[in-house]
Amino acid sequence: MHTVILGAGISGLSAAYALQEISSRGYTLYEQAPTVGGLCRTQQMAGYKFDTVSHVLHFRSEETRDIVQRIVGEDLVRTERSAWIYFQRNYVPYPFQTHLNALPSAAKIDCLNGFLKAWIRRKIAGAREPQNFGEWVAEYFGEGIAHHFMRPYNRKLWGVEPEDLSLDWIRPFVPQIHLRHVVSNVLSRQNHPEVGYNPWFFYPASGGIQSVCEAFQSRLQEVHLDHEALEIDLDQKTILFRSGERVAYQRLISTMPLPSLVRRAKGIPEELQNEARSLRWTSLLSLTFCIRSPLPQPYHWVYFPEADFPFFRLVLPSNISPEMAPKGGAVIAAEISNPDASKANELEDQVLACLLRLGWIKNAQDVVHIVRNSFPYAYPVHDLKRGGRVRRLLQFLQTKHVWSIGRFGAWRYSSMDDAITEAFNIAPSIIASGS
Numbered sequence: 462m463h464t465v466i467l468g469a470g471i472s473g474l475s476a477a478y479a480l481q482e483i484s485s486r487g488y489t490l491y492e493q494a495p496t497v498g499g500l501c502r503t504q505q506m507a508g509y510k511f512d513t514v515s516h517v518l519h520f521r522s523e524e525t526r527d528i529v530q531r532i533v534g535e536d537l538v539r540t541e542r543s544a545w546i547y548f549q550r551n552y553v554p555y556p557f558q559t560h561l562n563a564l565p566s567a568a569k570i571d572c573l574n575g576f577l578k579a580w581i582r583r584k585i586a587g588a589r590e591p592q593n594f595g596e597w598v599a600e601y602f603g604e605g606i607a608h609h610f611m612r613p614y615n616r617k618l619w620g621v622e623p624e625d626l627s628l629d630w631i632r633p634f635v636p637q638i639h640l641r642h643v644v645s646n647v648l649s650r651q652n653h654p655e656v657g658y659n660p661w662f663f664y665p666a667s668g669g670i671q672s673v674c675e676a677f678q679s680r681l682q683e684v685h686l687d688h689e690a691l692e693i694d695l696d697q698k699t700i701l702f703r704s705g706e707r708v709a710y711q712r713l714i715s716t717m718p719l720p721s722l723v724r725r726a727k728g729i730p731e732e733l734q735n736e737a738r739s740l741r742w743t744s745l746l747s748l749t750f751c752i753r754s755p756l757p758q759p760y761h762w763v764y765f766p767e768a769d770f771p772f773f774r775l776v777l778p779s780n781i782s783p784e785m786a787p788k789g790g791a792v793i794a795a796e797i798s799n800p801d802a803s804k805a806n807e808l809e810d811q812v813l814a815c816l817l818r819l820g821w822i823k824n825a826q827d828v829v830h831i832v833r834n835s836f837p838y839a840y841p842v843h844d845l846k847r848g849g850r851v852r853r854l855l856q857f858l859q860t861k862h863v864w865s866i867g868r869f870g871a872w873r874y875s876s877m878d879d880a881i882t883e884a885f886n887i888a889p890s891i892i893a894s895g896s
């Protein structure tokens with residue numbers, strides 16, 4: 462009953478660990494890259510350290526936290542989140558919708574007015590059933606918050622209109638609010654840092670986020686790196702690797718992106734191949750600036766909804782963990798959605814100009830390194846047809862004893878925490894499947 466796992470990101474590693482814990486039957490894990498981690502990798506350069514995509518850990522379930530602590534040990538540091546939104550030259554505490562008091566007055570009036578109008582309308586006429594994210598935002602946050610933050614930010618992140626996004630991703634990623642949050646903030650300046658799914662987070666004391674993946678790897682017996690699966694024959698149940706090696710499986714857990722799995726698989730009906738081709742996603746350019754001067758603020762990350770900043774978020778890894786920069790230095794990571802690859806040099810210049818304008822870098826000479834990391838897959842877009850397409854694809858694959866899991870395997874906006882939880886939940890049913 463041999464299970465093959467493709468991909469040693471956090472999903473594949475967790476699946477391997479879960480299978481190993483509950484069954485003596487074999488599994489083998491193959492990863493195309495020379496190291497484990499997938500999106501959760503950490504780089505080092507001349508005394509600086511940073512995640513190739515900035516990550517922190519947050520746990521919605523105690524069970525998942527216990528699993529990670531058991532594997533990683535005492536090395537995880539718990540920190541209160543310091544997240545902000547840069548808006549009209551002000552730093553507004555996150556989430557935007559519960560900190561209207563921090564807005565300049567015209568925007569504050571728009572947002573409060575819109576929120577109250579929406580609230581009163583719902584009380585009088587009852588809540589309407591929004592059909593998409595754009596309608597949901599207008600219904601629950603009102604037109605002001607929609608106009609000033611929700612629409613521009615989400616358009617920048619996802620690369621589509623809010624009306625083209627479904628509702629099946631917003632919990633827990635978009636914090637819901639109550640009238641009392643808004644009123645207490647505006648009238649008595651009470652902040653609400655507790656709102657949202659990650660008011661505090663964990664981060665490794667040393668080694669960056671990759672150390673979490675390496676801790677999993679150190680507990681596993683069968684991990685083969687530098688193994689790219691080129692072709693998967695669903696009927697013969699074999700995988701052909703780039704090296705020419707062919708292996709047989711009885712059950713397959715794939716964590717590679719769903720469209721890539723479908724492209725490489727033999728035996729998928731044409732209409733399902735078309736469904737996979739219709740899935741949409743964003744790519745990401747992460748530009749990391751290693752600087753020799755300290756940062757002016759202790760923030761962990763800041764969201765940028767406005768169009769004159771090319772990035773949707775800046776993360777300050779050296780504020781998250783002091784080991785990320787040498788004494789007196791700092792690290793800033795700019796995240797750009799759907800970058801035009803032919804304009805990477807211009808983007809780099811624009812980001813640097815923004816960092817100087819914001820005062821986060823005092824002088825261009827303070828920049829020691831700029832590191833570019835590009836990711837072809839960053840956010841699976843939850844468009845209105847995603848749910849049905851993904852369900853049909855995953856159901857078909859399961860009839861062939863293939864479980865496609867993880868952020869890109871199950872094609873779902875999800876976190877490391879979700880990946881670990883999903884892998885541990887699914888492992889017993891894979892073992893029990895008896896195929």
Ligand SMILES: Cc1cc2nc3c(=O)[nH]c(=O)nc-3n(C[C@H](O)[C@H](O)[C@H](O)COP(=O)(O)OP(=O)(O)OC[C@H]3O[C@@H](n4cnc5c(N)ncnc54)[C@H](O)[C@@H]3O)c2cc1C
Pocket residue numbers: 467468469470471472473491492493494497498499500501514515516517518519688689690691716717718721745796838839840866867868869870875876877878880
């Ligand atoms: C900008 C951004 C910020 C994020 N921030 C956070 C955060 O702060 N906290 C958090 O919890 N989550 C965060 N996430 C989400 C998190 O990165 C993912 O949920 C998680 O890393 C997904 O892990 P995975 O194993 O499912 O996928 P991946 O990490 O993509 O792993 C898949 C693996 O499969 C391998 N692979 C692909 N094709 C093949 C093939 N043909 N053969 C063999 N191997 C193959 C890949 O090399 C890769 O190693 C963030 C994501 C993004 C994009």
